[in-house]
Amino acid sequence: MNVWMSLIVSLIAIGAVVVVGAIGGLVPALHPVFGVVIPYAALAVFILGFIWRVLRWAKSPVPFPIATTAGQQKSLPWIKQDKLENPSTRWQVVDRMILEIVLFRSLFRNTRMELYKENGKLTYGWQLWLWAFALAFHYSFLVVVLRHLRFFLDPIPLPVTLLESVDGFLQVGLPSVMISGFVLLGAVGYLLVRRLYVPFMRYISLPSDYFPLFLIASIAATGILMRYVVRVDVVGVRELTLGIATLNPVVPDGINFLFYIHLFLVCVLLAYFPFSKLMHLGGIFMSPTRNLRGNSREFRHVNPWNYPVKTHTYDEYEEEFRDRMIEAGLPVEKQPAESGSATDTESAEDSAE
Amino acid sequence: MWRVIHQYMDTMNGPTDFMEDPVNPITGTRFENAKSTKMVHITEFTADLIRHNKLKLDKSRNDNLVVTFHDSCNPSRGMGLLDEPRYVIQNTCNHFYEMPPNTIREQTFCCGSGSGLNAGENLELRFRGGLPRANAVRHVHEKHGVNMLACVCAIDRAALPPLMEYWVPGVDVTGVHELVGNALVLDGEKERKTDLRGEPLPGMEEEE
Amino acid sequence: MADEVPNPQEMINIDHRPPATGWMDTPTVLRKGIYCYAGNPKSLEYVGLPNPRQWHPEDDDWKLPENWVEIVLDGLRDRLDRFRSLKIFMDICVRCGACADKCHYFIGSGDPKNMPVLRAELLRSVYRKDYSLAGKILGKTVGARKLTYQVLKEWWYYFFQCSECRRCSVFCPYGIDTAEITILARELMNLLGLNIDWIATPVANCYRTGNHLGIQPHAYVDMLDFFCDEIEDVTGVRPKPTFNRKGAEILFITPSGDVFADPGTYTAMGYLILFHYLEQMGLDITWSTYASEGGNFGFFTSHEMMKRLNAPRPSAWGSSGSWAANAATCGG
Numbered sequence: 001m002n003v004w005m006s007l008i009v010s011l012i013a014i015g016a017v018v019v020v021g022a023i024g025g026l027v028p029a030l031h032p033v034f035g036v037v038i039p040y041a042a043l044a045v046f047i048l049g050f051i052w053r054v055l056r057w058a059k060s061p062v063p064f065p066i067a068t069t070a071g072q073q074k075s076l077p078w079i080k081q082d083k084l085e086n087p088s089t090r091w092q093v094v095d096r097m098i099l100e101i102v103l104f105r106s107l108f109r110n111t112r113m114e115l116y117k118e119n120g121k122l123t124y125g126w127q128l129w130l131w132a133f134a135l136a137f138h139y140s141f142l143v144v145v146l147r148h149l150r151f152f153l154d155p156i157p158l159p160v161t162l163l164e165s166v167d168g169f170l171q172v173g174l175p176s177v178m179i180s181g182f183v184l185l186g187a188v189g190y191l192l193v194r195r196l197y198v199p200f201m202r203y204i205s206l207p208s209d210y211f212p213l214f215l216i217a218s219i220a221a222t223g224i225l226m227r228y229v230v231r232v233d234v235v236g237v238r239e240l241t242l243g244i245a246t247l248n249p250v251v252p253d254g255i256n257f258l259f260y261i262h263l264f265l266v267c268v269l270l271a272y273f274p275f276s277k278l279m280h281l282g283g284i285f286m287s288p289t290r291n292l293r294g295n296s297r298e299f300r301h302v303n304p305w306n307y308p309v310k311t312h313t314y315d316e317y318e319e320e321f322r323d324r325m326i327e328a329g330l331p332v333e334k335q336p337a338e339s340g341s342a343t344d345t346e347s348a349e350d351s352a353e
Numbered sequence: 354m355w356r357v358i359h360q361y362m363d364t365m366n367g368p369t370d371f372m373e374d375p376v377n378p379i380t381g382t383r384f385e386n387a388k389s390t391k392m393v394h395i396t397e398f399t400a401d402l403i404r405h406n407k408l409k410l411d412k413s414r415n416d417n418l419v420v421t422f423h424d425s426c427n428p429s430r431g432m433g434l435l436d437e438p439r440y441v442i443q444n445t446c447n448h449f450y451e452m453p454p455n456t457i458r459e460q461t462f463c464c465g466s467g468s469g470l471n472a473g474e475n476l477e478l479r480f481r482g483g484l485p486r487a488n489a490v491r492h493v494h495e496k497h498g499v500n501m502l503a504c505v506c507a508i509d510r511a512a513l514p515p516l517m518e519y520w521v522p523g524v525d526v527t528g529v530h531e532l533v534g535n536a537l538v539l540d541g542e543k544e545r546k547t548d549l550r551g552e553p554l555p556g557m558e559e560e561e
Numbered sequence: 562m563a564d565e566v567p568n569p570q571e572m573i574n575i576d577h578r579p580p581a582t583g584w585m586d587t588p589t590v591l592r593k594g595i596y597c598y599a600g601n602p603k604s605l606e607y608v609g610l611p612n613p614r615q616w617h618p619e620d621d622d623w624k625l626p627e628n629w630v631e632i633v634l635d636g637l638r639d640r641l642d643r644f645r646s647l648k649i650f651m652d653i654c655v656r657c658g659a660c661a662d663k664c665h666y667f668i669g670s671g672d673p674k675n676m677p678v679l680r681a682e683l684l685r686s687v688y689r690k691d692y693s694l695a696g697k698i699l700g701k702t703v704g705a706r707k708l709t710y711q712v713l714k715e716w717w718y719y720f721f722q723c724s725e726c727r728r729c730s731v732f733c734p735y736g737i738d739t740a741e742i743t744i745l746a747r748e749l750m751n752l753l754g755l756n757i758d759w760i761a762t763p764v765a766n767c768y769r770t771g772n773h774l775g776i777q778p779h780a781y782v783d784m785l786d787f788f789c790d791e792i793e794d795v796t797g798v799r800p801k802p803t804f805n806r807k808g809a810e811i812l813f814i815t816p817s818g819d820v821f822a823d824p825g826t827y828t829a830m831g832y833l834i835l836f837h838y839l840e841q842m843g844l845d846i847t848w849s850t851y852a853s854e855g856g857n858f859g860f861f862t863s864h865e866m867m868k869r870l871n872a873p874r875p876s877a878w879g880s881s882g883s884w885a886a887n888a889a890t891c892g893g
């Protein structure tokens with residue numbers, strides 16, 4: 001799959017989603033389907049799929065404590081442990097995880113390798129763009145999602161209103177401009193351009209990497225269009241969304257088809273989520289290299305499937321080498337005369353179980 | 354192997370209740386961090402001895418060496434053994450320089466021959482994979498005159514010498530405890546003229 | 562052999578630009594100097610590893626069992642059920658590329674399949690084909706492909722170009738550890754007898770003699786004796802190590818490599834000197850010829866083999882030390 005094919009495939013997929021959404025919006029008879037049935041179905045797929053995924057992961061045990069230790073271990077009392085990068089208690093793990101999840105700690109380390117062929121030198125410069133744009137992307141996405149709660153809750157909770165006033169602090173335009181949407185679009189743009197521009201990124205990318213970016217970009221773009229350009233009937237929309245939230249669905253007339261495209265895109269995102277890489281949201285919490293302690297010599301980690309294995313016991317070892325051991329002055333358990341009787345221990349099971 | 358001991362061994366073959374908790378008999382230090390596996394890394398042991406002033410060390414015997422330290426991958430990223438070997442090195446020799454920060458500690462580069470890839474027929478792979486490590490050594494070799502690459506891994510001691518010879522001629526490889534062996538002043542020892550390799554000690558060159 | 566290696570000026574001419582064809586459509590050609598030789602059948606046989614036979618990586622026919630695809634896929638399923646790490650790492654990679662230029666083999670070779678993310682995709686693509694509906698239906702479009710002979714060879718080539726160093730996992734935002742994927746992929750390939758000799762033979766040696774190099778007890782004692790001679794020459798003092806001594810307080814285990822070849826031997830001498838010094842102060846330490854290996858190449862074969870080779874350590878304690886001091890190798 002080269003980059004053009006990948007782009008074409010994912011663009012076709014997005015195009016199809018938009019067209020289907022538009023049809024749903026343009027044909028009034030379909031409004032109940034696209035305004036009510038599909039959103040509920042998508043939500044159900046999202047919730048059940050998410051749970052199914054997490055349970056599927058949880059079903060497999062973590063047999064060994066394989067934390068990636070990215071700092072000094074806890075050892076001698078006078079050596080300073082790096083508690084965040086090599087945690088030895090549960091609380092320290094929590095701190096590490098918070099940094100990972102809230103601040104993308106590991107991505108913050110990112111470097112870029114450069115080879116100077118003229119003098120054969122390699123350098124690894126600190127590279128923060130990916131980290132910065134990834135943070136911008138995720139946080140603006142979060143803010144956008146939270147702001148949308150105003151459509152699903154009545155009365156609108158104070159935190160949501162507050163968030164809106166922070167988000168719109170620039171106070172430009174009417175309706176006032178919400179920054180998050182533009183940041184989201186900008187960050188998605190960066191991630192997309194990076195994928196296309198950096199040769200190795202282009203090389204590793206699959207259609208399933210472009211598709212979510214296009215999807216989120218389309219959601220943001222249709223949202224921005226509705227807010228600033230095509231002015232949809234917000235009151236009607238809120239009637240519909242509140243109906244969904246209160247399990248009391250209504251389908252008001254006169255909502256612009258653009259809204260149906262937006263909504264259908266969101267539904268696709270929801271339904272797609274549990275079956276895609278977007279599940280990194282759940283996975284990061286369960287990643288064994290990050291959420292385990294590094295104290296594995298201090299406390300024993302139990303492997304539920306630890307089974308006995310065939311080992312080479314000391315008796316078998318001595319049996320084979322006894323004469324030479326005696327010659328070399330090594331102590332032996334049995335003297336040569338009695339050794340004949342020991343051959344039946346040949347395939348002893350692991351005694352250390 | 355230290356990854357195996359640190360992260361796997363107790364789970365696989367433990368519990369080792371029949372053994373006693375590890376205590377350094379000379380210093381009385383309890384190795385709390387190893388109380389379940391009862392396996393202590395030799396540099397943890399030696400660092401503890403040095404810290405308690407139990408070793409009589411003559412650093413100047415290593416004065417011919419300008420040392421840097423290669424963190425082996427798994428002791429750093431599968432355990433976190435970073436400062437113990439450094440402490441031992443800094444107490445056994447006078448000239449120690451770190452390689453650039455992005456190439457040491459948890460960001461250390463592999464010797465290029467880890468995980469069983471230390472064969473003879475794949476030298477090209479080993480030299481390619483060892484390039485980042487060698488490049489960082491070359492940096493301190495040129496900047497500080499480093500001529501000795503210390504490590505805590507026996508595979509490194511087999512893999513790094515040809516790598517150095519290929520990319521950074523003039524840098525040799527040593528184990529941390531070779532430095533200890535040279536610096537340690539034994540009761541009743543004669544005046545040492547050479548180090549363990551038979552190379553003349555600093556100031557002894559003419560007498561050879 | 563060494564004269565076949567390109568010189569440093571040629572070697573440094575590394576092209577990090579990926580080829581024009583997509584990675585799935587770029588056939589893997591095994592190149593001399595990069596791969597290691599196949600495991601000696603005698604070594605496989607000695608420890609009971611499957612499918613011992615003579616074969617060469619450049620042969621077309623690797624003499625696999627008839628049902629090898631089934632063996633691998635069953636093995637994969639089994640490991641997905643036993644290792645949460647594998648399941649999660651198969652599912653959540655976003656291909657952000659943060660790990661890509663962190664791997665020393667990629668830096669040194671420029672081969673895109675040495676980027677940790679693509680190394681993992683080699684296995685992930687097969688996983689997708691089998692475990693995701695989309696993969697079954699859409700195939701390549703979603704990065705899924707069937708396990709073919711060519712894919713297996715590609716696995717073998719690239720999973721033996723990963724040293725399980727975990728550098729990639731430090732940089733991955735989700736901690737995806739390609740070393741873990743390599744460990745399990747090698748485990749799968751070992752089901753078919755696809756080990757390399759530099760692992761298989763040390764494993765067999767270690768099982769038999771307690772150390773990778775196959776040093777037998779009397780030879781082990783001789784070697785240390787020789788070091789004591791050398792130390793005496795240099796210092797005038799002779800250490801007196803003991804072996805397999807019951808009731809000693811500490812058991813010391815070191816990799817056999819340090820007993821065998823320079824410059825590791827000088828490090829072994831360092832241990833002897835240190836212990837001699839401490840014995841004057843009351844240290845009670847012994848060496849074991851049975852648990853005479855600080856490394857564990859079983860780790861590079863399978864979790865089971867790692868456990869089998871590790872077993873002598875605690876049981877050697879049983880009869881001698883009450884705890885152990887250890888100098889060792891890096892990963893395994």
Ligand code: HEM
Binds near residue numbers: 100104107138195280
């Ligand atoms: C705790 C939660 C999350 C964390 C820590 C997290 C972290 C990350 C990181 C570090 C990246 C890599 C940056 C990049 O690829 O550019 C990423 C990528 C991405 N994340 Fe998240 N994420 C989280 C939740 C989510 C959620 C809820 C979504 C929902 C839409 C999401 C969508 C994406 C997408 C689409 C990408 C790919 C960007 C690309 O293709 O370049 N993430 N995430």
Ligand code: SF4
Binds near residue numbers: 653654656732734
């Ligand atoms: S850093 Fe992690 S998520 Fe990003 S491409 Fe590599 S393995 Fe995948």
Ligand code: SF4
Binds near residue numbers: 743
């Ligand atoms: S673990 Fe393997 S893939 Fe990851 S950086 Fe190390 S050698 Fe490369």
